[in-house]
Amino acid sequence: MSKDSRLVIASWIILCVIAVILWVLTVNSQQDVFYTYYFSVFQLLTSVGAAVLCYRTTLVLEAGDKTRTAWGFLSMGLWFWSVGALLEGLYTILHPGMDVPFPWYADIGFLLLIPFVVLALLTFKKGQNVGIPRWGLVTATVMFLCAFSLALQLNFEVFEDLSSIAIIITVAYIILDSILLAMIVAVASTLAGGLISRPWQVALVGWFIFYLGDVSYTFFRNIDRPDAGGILLDLTWPIAFGLIALAATLARGIYKSA
Amino acid sequence: MEQGWYSICATDSLNDKLLWQVHHHGNQAMPFKDIFVIQILGMLIARKFSGIASLVIGNNSDNVASIWFESGMVVKVRYSNFPDIQALKAIAWENNGSLELSSQVFPLNPLEHYSLIVEKLLKDTPISIIDTCPMLMNSFITRAKLKPLKNSPSSLAGLSLLAQIGSGSQLTNIQKGNLSETEFWDGFWYLTCHGLVINSYAKSIGVLIQQFQDSLTEKMNTLMGYHIAQVYTEKLWQNIQHRWPDWEKGKEPDPIYGTSPYKLWAQMVRETTKQVGTQTLQKRGFESVLSAFSSEDLSVINNFLI
Numbered sequence: 001m002s003k004d005s006r007l008v009i010a011s012w013i014i015l016c017v018i019a020v021i022l023w024v025l026t027v028n029s030q031q032d033v034f035y036t037y038y039f040s041v042f043q044l045l046t047s048v049g050a051a052v053l054c055y056r057t058t059l060v061l062e063a064g065d066k067t068r069t070a071w072g073f074l075s076m077g078l079w080f081w082s083v084g085a086l087l088e089g090l091y092t093i094l095h096p097g098m099d100v101p102f103p104w105y106a107d108i109g110f111l112l113l114i115p116f117v118v119l120a121l122l123t124f125k126k127g128q129n130v131g132i133p134r135w136g137l138v139t140a141t142v143m144f145l146c147a148f149s150l151a152l153q154l155n156f157e158v159f160e161d162l163s164s165i166a167i168i169i170t171v172a173y174i175i176l177d178s179i180l181l182a183m184i185v186a187v188a189s190t191l192a193g194g195l196i197s198r199p200w201q202v203a204l205v206g207w208f209i210f211y212l213g214d215v216s217y218t219f220f221r222n223i224d225r226p227d228a229g230g231i232l233l234d235l236t237w238p239i240a241f242g243l244i245a246l247a248a249t250l251a252r253g254i255y256k257s258a
Numbered sequence: 259m260e261q262g263w264y265s266i267c268a269t270d271s272l273n274d275k276l277l278w279q280v281h282h283h284g285n286q287a288m289p290f291k292d293i294f295v296i297q298i299l300g301m302l303i304a305r306k307f308s309g310i311a312s313l314v315i316g317n318n319s320d321n322v323a324s325i326w327f328e329s330g331m332v333v334k335v336r337y338s339n340f341p342d343i344q345a346l347k348a349i350a351w352e353n354n355g356s357l358e359l360s361s362q363v364f365p366l367n368p369l370e371h372y373s374l375i376v377e378k379l380l381k382d383t384p385i386s387i388i389d390t391c392p393m394l395m396n397s398f399i400t401r402a403k404l405k406p407l408k409n410s411p412s413s414l415a416g417l418s419l420l421a422q423i424g425s426g427s428q429l430t431n432i433q434k435g436n437l438s439e440t441e442f443w444d445g446f447w448y449l450t451c452h453g454l455v456i457n458s459y460a461k462s463i464g465v466l467i468q469q470f471q472d473s474l475t476e477k478m479n480t481l482m483g484y485h486i487a488q489v490y491t492e493k494l495w496q497n498i499q500h501r502w503p504d505w506e507k508g509k510e511p512d513p514i515y516g517t518s519p520y521k522l523w524a525q526m527v528r529e530t531t532k533q534v535g536t537q538t539l540q541k542r543g544f545e546s547v548l549s550a551f552s553s554e555d556l557s558v559i560n561n562f563l564i
Contacts, residue, residue: 127537128535193484195480
């Protein structure tokens with residue numbers, strides 16, 4: 001493991017530990033605003049950090065290499081998400097104690113991440129010049145259908161309380177998250193050993209955690225309990241981005257030493 | 259060389275003028291390199307070939323020669339408007355071009371005094387002829403079926419060499435024994451022209467390219483996984499067979515084409531890396547594998563990759 005990778009792991013652990021300590025100390029108290037501010041900065045830092053590291057990985061790859069494009073897409077998606085996180089953070093600071101409305105402009109950034117991740121995974125797969133095995137295709141399809149129907153079922157009851165734009169955005173989250181899950185499974189089925197599989201395995205675990213966070217948050221927000229997930233839900237995005245940042249540094253190390 | 263109908267007008271010493279129309283299907287002109295035409299001729303003699311060997315000398319498609327065989331005996335040699343002996347002399351030491359074989363039976367008598375023609379040819383050939391085809395020194399020599407030879411200094415030198423070749427030897431490793439440099443090469447070319455020894459690059463260049471492919475596949479296995487390495491190996495063989503259809507998988511290519519099949523193999527090893535796996539890793543893996551070879555081997559591989 002490279003020095004960069006170790007640095008990423010250490011930074012993310014420290015940032016997570018601080019978040020947990022702040023949450024424990026301020027939960028259900030008047031000071032929970034400190035946790036909220038910290039969490040906004042934490043989210044922004046981790047997504048921007050992951051975006052920068054993904055971009056840095058593209059620099060060691062040959063021009064025209066599809067894997068370079070894949071890391072570029074990941075970086076671009078993370079930048080969009082960072083813009084969403086920045087807007088949400090600013091709202092939190094400008095309106096202390098208030099929940100960010102739904103849907104809001106930040107959701108555009110959050111939603112745009114997934115198409116770029118899907119594009120990245122597709123490009124990576126294409127760059128490998130190997131097909132998805134049949135079992136991978138079948139499992140991905142089943143996962144998509146299960147994830148989509150489960151998410152739809154969970155959110156369906158609250159649809160009547162939502163505005164039409166909120167329903168559209170919720171359905172967009174449900175569809176995109178389900179596609180993301182299916183793509184994770186499909187690409188995972190093509191990763192059969194080899195050094196270069198490791199960073200992508202780490203990245204896929206990261207995207208899976210991101211998916212869990214997204215799906216859970218969509219549900220909790222729609223039942224008007226956005227904080228119901230507690231610290232565990234809050235940490236899903238920073239942990240996911242931490243894993244993607246780690247994947248980027250691992251990949252960079254492999255390409256450099258190949 | 260174009261496939262299909264073509265006709266050859268030839269002057270025959272036995273008949274006045276004879277028009278041979280050769281109808282050939284499916285035969286394909288394949289390149290040959292680093293093998294003298296005289297060696298190709300020897301190998302066709304050894305395998306008792308009946309038919310026409312059509313050669314394009316060098317890269318000039320107008321520079322065509324044809325050699326007729328009947329049961330491993332040379333019937334006629336044609337090149338420009340030269341008669342047999344001069345035609346053979348003109349093309350004997352060419353080592354680059356393309357070759358097309360069409361099997362056919364001719365009701366004609368073999369060329370008389372073939373051995374004498376060969377002896378005359380060798381007499382006029384300088385030792386330095388080997389310098390025009392330095393790759394030949396990497397070839398592996400094996401004995402073909404022995405047949406009666408006419409008594410001559412070249413045949414005696416050849417017989418002495420046969421003993422040294424034993425079950426097979428690289429050309430550079432054949433002991434000269436009591437033979438002088440001139441006798442050695444006279445004997446060697448004599449054996450070659452009569453199809454008594456076979457030159458093959460399978461045990462030298464073939465082994466090297468196989469090592470090259472294996473190292474690269476191993477590198478792919480480490481970097482990109484078994485799945486990629488396996489797909490690469492499959493695609494590599496498909497690419498080779500597409501360009502060299504009669505090369506059977508797992509077998510050595512026909513030695514008659516010299517290093518051409520190995521050149522194709524080396525080039526396909528490189529080209530296939532562009533079709534499978536991550537481009538950057540393939541490129542770096544390829545360079546890393548090449549750098550592990552000795553400068554001598556590297557120069558051979560690089561020569562094939564041009």
